[in-house]
Amino acid sequence: MQGARLAKGTRLTRDDLRAARAAGHEELMVAGPDADDILEDDAALRLGRAAAGEGLIAQPPVHGRVDLHAGSAGLLRYEPARVDAVNAHDEAIGLAALPPLAPLRAGDIAATLKIVTFALPSRALKAAERDAAAHPLTLAPFRPLAVHLIQTEAGAASAKMMAKTSRVTRARVEALGGVLTESRTAHDVDALAASIAGTRADLLLVAGASATADRRDTVPAAISFAGGETLRLGMPVDPGNLLLLGRRGNMPIIGMPGCARSPKRNGFDFVLERLFAGIGVESSDLARMGPGGYLHEADRPDRAAARPEVNIVGAIVLAAGRSSRMGANKLCADFGDGTVLGASVAAARGAGLPVLVVTGHQAGEVRAALPADAATVHASGYAGGLSASLAAGLGAAPADWDAALVLLGDMPLVEPDLLARMAGTAVHADDIVVPVHHGRRGNPVLWGRQHFAALQRLEGDVGGKAVMAAHEEQLIEVEAPTDAIFMDVDTPQALARARERLRLR
Structure with a gap:
């Protein structure tokens, strides 16, 4: 036409x-409809509205299809047998939904209703409508719960692990609309029991310093001593087998499995989401989580892959830039008893790290600003941006370096103590360690060797933010004592402020 x-x-x-x-x-x-046929859009809208229970919204029909959207964040609830019953009334009816108890954000599609043919017989539509309206799909909205997290400490507890547990748990709770408070106590029955007894919250989470082996172990024993009870230890969800479910009065208690320290979805999420949605969780509910409880390998921690440990950390100082905003080579500018670059290198050496300096623009002048024994590598593609300098440094890093602390040569106020703490925090070769001050991340950044290849593939004037974002679960934050992690000397004004800060130290 x-x-x-x-x-x-x-x-x-x-x-x-x-x-x-x-x-x-x-x-x-x-195609011509019979006298008692209902056209596809009209049939889909009627049946969609009947199937959309509390919390779900039936959208306008398009080509015989109506989507059911979540009106808020929550869990989808329905009985699969009732969906089967709706679909059984006619082969042209197709009601398809996400799995029961699937978590949804506001606006997410929970289900879709499709009429396959141009029209549906009125009798089939009316029968399906009755079934759908009698047992509709509904949404259990998440409630703003007050959650308290107790972490227990035993021996030389890992500050890094506890900080990560805190960060990951807070993100989970806040994503569901909750508020998290925290405390720490000894991994001891009496101390933990006192902490549990003193907690006033809608939900209590306990992250033990060691895994709970049986009902006589520290966490369940402490719950009992505090006047509570352990409802179940263990669940048929992997990862998540070692979750403990307890209660003290009306307050549910979750003894967190070790996998809950990871942001990847696991059995802890199953239980946490139900409690936030106001769905009671008993021992029998956990026992029925086996179907769908084996999470696909893509969502599970990689148990097979070895995680090489960090033994040697080196420092790569990036000094290849053109200082275009300064008007002169900022790295060679006077700073204290030496130069800006010299101060950055001295900080790395003061932290006990071997140092490799990456040169580029005015390489001769830059080398002259360094100690005579400083190791250097030239980034021939430095004009292409930061990524070229980073790739050159990582490519020249000695083979025995398990991690590299990447410093910007124009940040001369970063403290040696901070660099030493960052280097000491890295445990595995896939760790990423970043300094934070008042909740804001800065430089330098420590990269485990397993990230070197990804960093070397970067292009343009970019650092490693994209790589960092893709590996948030490996990221460890270290608190910096000052805002020096944000202070570079890109301009004459910034250099003057840095010199004044140095004078006042």
Whole structure:
């Protein structure tokens, strides 16, 4: 029809017929509904509205399809047998939903209703409508719970691990609309029991310093001593087998499995989401989580892959830039008893780290600003941006370096003590260690060797933010004592402020 197209299900008008004839078509193949048929859009809308229970919204029909959207964040609730019953009334009815108790954000599609044919017999629609309305799909909205996290400490507890547990748990709780408070206590029955007894919250989480082996272990024993009870230890979800479910009065208690320290979805999420949605969780509920409880390998911690440990950390100082905003080579500018670059290198050496300096623009002048024994590598592509300097440094890093602390040569106020703490924090070769001050991340950044290849593939004037974002679960934050982690000397004004800060130290 000269480029025109009649979509499936179009109700033909006289104008459509005239256009078809003008385009040279003498015949059209059409479908005519019977007297008691309900056209697809009307049937889909009626059935969609019947199936959309509390918290779900049936959208306008499009080509016989109606989507059911979540009106808020929450869990989808329905009985699969009732969906089967709706679909059994006619082969043209297709009600498809996400799995029961699937977590949804506001606006997410929870289910879709499709009428496959152009129309549906009225009797089939009415029967399906009755079934759908009697047992609709609903949404259990998440409630803003007050959650308290107790972490227990035993021996030389890992500050890094506890900080990560805190960060990951807070993100989980706040994503569900909750508020998290925290405390720490000894991994001891009496101390933990006192902490549990003193907690006033809607939900209590306990992250033990060691895994709970049986009901006589520290966490369940402490719950009992505090006047509570352990409802179940263990669940058929992997990862998440070692979750403990308890209660003290009306306050649910979750003894967190070790996998809860990871942001990847695990059995802890199953239980946490139900409690936030106001769905009671008993021992029998956990026992029924086996179907769908084996999480796909893509969502599980990689148990097979070895995680090489960090033994040697080196420092790579990036000193290849063109100082375009300064008007002169900022790295060679006077700073204290030496130069800006010299101060940055001295900080790395003061932290006990071997140092490699990456040169580029005015390489001769930059080398002259360094100690005579400083190791250097030249980034021939430095004009292409920061990524070229980073790739050159990582490519020249000695093979025995398990991690590299990447410093910007124009940040001379970063403290040696901070660099030493960052180097000491890295445990595995996939760790990323970043300094934070008042909740804001800065430089330098420590990269485990397993990230070197990804960093070397970067292009343009970019650092490693994209790589960091892709590996948030490996990221460890270290508190910096000052805002020096944000202070570079890109301009004469910034250099003057840094010199004044140095004078006042």
